[in-house]
Amino acid sequence: MIRRATLAVAAAAVIASVLLWALTIPEIVPASALPPRAPDLENGKVMFDIGGCASCHATPNADASKIVRTQLGGGLALQSPFGTFYVPNISPDATDGIGAWSEADFVTAMWKGTSPRGRHLFPAFPYPSYQHIRLDDVRDLFAYLKTLPPVSGRVRRHDLAFPFHIRRLVGLWKLLFFHGGPFTPDPAQSAQINRGAYLVNGPGHCAECHSPRNFLGAIIDSERFAGGPAADGKGWVPNITPAGLRRSAEDNVAWSPKDVASYLGDGFDPSGDYVGGAMIDVIRNTSLLPAADLAAIGAYVASLPPRQGPKPPAKK
Amino acid sequence: MIRTVFAIATIGLGLSAAIAQQDPIAARKALMKANGDQAKIGVAMIKGETPFDIEKAHKIFSAFEDAAAKMPSLFPDNSKEGGETAADPKIWANMDDVKARFAKFGVDAKDADSKVTDLDSFKAAFGNIGKNDCGGCHEQYRIKKS
Numbered sequence: 231m232i233r234r235a236t237l238a239v240a241a242a243a244v245i246a247s248v249l250l251w252a253l254t255i256p257e258i259v260p261a262s263a264l265p266p267r268a269p270d271l272e273n274g275k276v277m278f279d280i281g282g283c284a285s286c287h288a289t290p291n292a293d294a295s296k297i298v299r300t301q302l303g304g305g306l307a308l309q310s311p312f313g314t315f316y317v318p319n320i321s322p323d324a325t326d327g328i329g330a331w332s333e334a335d336f337v338t339a340m341w342k343g344t345s346p347r348g349r350h351l352f353p354a355f356p357y358p359s360y361q362h363i364r365l366d367d368v369r370d371l372f373a374y375l376k377t378l379p380p381v382s383g384r385v386r387r388h389d390l391a392f393p394f395h396i397r398r399l400v401g402l403w404k405l406l407f408f409h410g411g412p413f414t415p416d417p418a419q420s421a422q423i424n425r426g427a428y429l430v431n432g433p434g435h436c437a438e439c440h441s442p443r444n445f446l447g448a449i450i451d452s453e454r455f456a457g458g459p460a461a462d463g464k465g466w467v468p469n470i471t472p473a474g475l476r477r478s479a480e481d482n483v484a485w486s487p488k489d490v491a492s493y494l495g496d497g498f499d500p501s502g503d504y505v506g507g508a509m510i511d512v513i514r515n516t517s518l519l520p521a522a523d524l525a526a527i528g529a530y531v532a533s534l535p536p537r538q539g540p541k542p543p544a545k546k
Numbered sequence: 547m548i549r550t551v552f553a554i555a556t557i558g559l560g561l562s563a564a565i566a567q568q569d570p571i572a573a574r575k576a577l578m579k580a581n582g583d584q585a586k587i588g589v590a591m592i593k594g595e596t597p598f599d600i601e602k603a604h605k606i607f608s609a610f611e612d613a614a615a616k617m618p619s620l621f622p623d624n625s626k627e628g629g630e631t632a633a634d635p636k637i638w639a640n641m642d643d644v645k646a647r648f649a650k651f652g653v654d655a656k657d658a659d660s661k662v663t664d665l666d667s668f669k670a671a672f673g674n675i676g677k678n679d680c681g682g683c684h685e686q687y688r689i690k691k692s
Binding site: 294465488489492500 | 589595
């Protein structure tokens with residue numbers, strides 16, 4: 231009797247593990263899913279700028295003004311509650327960068343968070359946002375990256391605490407938190423708001439910093455864009471819903487679409503203050519965007535539903 | 547009459563110098579606030595909320611020039627902490643760089659002031675100062691307080 235029960239439990243455990251293993255197999259996008267297409271390099275550059283690729287992947291320098299946005303040698307250390315991630319080299323170098331990647335490898339990384347070796351990538355690489363990028367835009371971005379100079383030098387391995395370094399576990403994380411697919415426009419909204427929603431939620435990945443996360447590092451959807459503690463534990467990322475973006479102490483109304491567009495374009499907020507902190511580097515990217523895209527982002531961000539997020543600590 | 551004005555002006559100057567000496571942190575903040583108040587006017591003109599006004603444009607750049615001239619002497623060693631300062635302690639380790647940046651800020655503001663003629667030239671000059679002068683220093687030397 232006992233033996234039979236033990237056997238049943240063991241069998242259930244085996245079935246569960248096989249099932250779990252199968253469910254956490256990294257997904258890929260096959261080359262056959264990519265019809266022939268001539269890349270649009272100009273659009274690829276727009277994707278590069280809104281995607282903020284340079285902010286993490288450009289070779290770091292203590293003097294930020296010396297960083298070359300197109301030298302994507304990687305190496306920046308990203309602190310997180312799970313350990314330190316070292317940003318990889320995504321320059322077209324064939325041995326150390328992504329020079330040997332196929333287009334399908336790139337689409338797979340961006341859409342599925344899977345490496346060319348078929349392993350899960352850690353979501354410090356914001357593929358939960360990048361999965362929303364349209365196929366043509368991903369392909370244009372890849373073509374643009376290929377035009378940048380190769381940088382040699384392989385980046386050191388991530389330094390993560392047990393058990394977070396086990397890549398297979400990322401498969402479980404994906405089961406729980408990684409859903410969606412390419413952006414679909416909301417027919418009830420204007421073309422401009424849809425363009426803004428696409429840029430903000432897809433390539434712009436604004437929510438990745440501007441949202442609070444749960445204990446497994448996934449964005450809390452009900453508080454998306456409502457701000458929260460910075461992932462590296464230093465400081466606070468502001469709420470960018472109309473509940474958080476107020477023009478100034480004297481002029482306590484929400485930012486207008488123009489306020490948002492102007493801020494992302496030249497770095498001055500409506501109170502006249504110049505951007506500080508990590509956002510300076512974001513502005514370095516967004517200041518290069520076409521005016522129509524900045525206006526679209528402004529229209530979308532100013533139309534977000536007001537949401538309250540976690541309470542920031544009292545100002546020091 | 548003129549004498550009174552001079553006297554008051556002298557007292558005023560002396561007073562603000564004394565305040566600066568006594569409380570450099572408050573003086574720094576007041577100058578940065580003045581920059582921000584002027585920049586606010588500039589941003590409103592760029593956004594088209596208020597019409598472009600060349601007098602306002604000149605006033606903005608001369609306020610920047612004024613701040614750039616006064617700021618370098620406002621970082622004595624005893625002003626590293628207190629008064630809710632957002633100044634990064636790195637400033638005191640890199641004083642030459644900080645002073646060079648303020649000097650460049652002053653030169654850029656003066657240059658902008660002499661070149662501005664219309665909204666487009668204002669936009670370009672104002673944007674450059676933001677990116678190269680405000681941004682460069684805020685990134686290196688301002689502690690984020692949000």
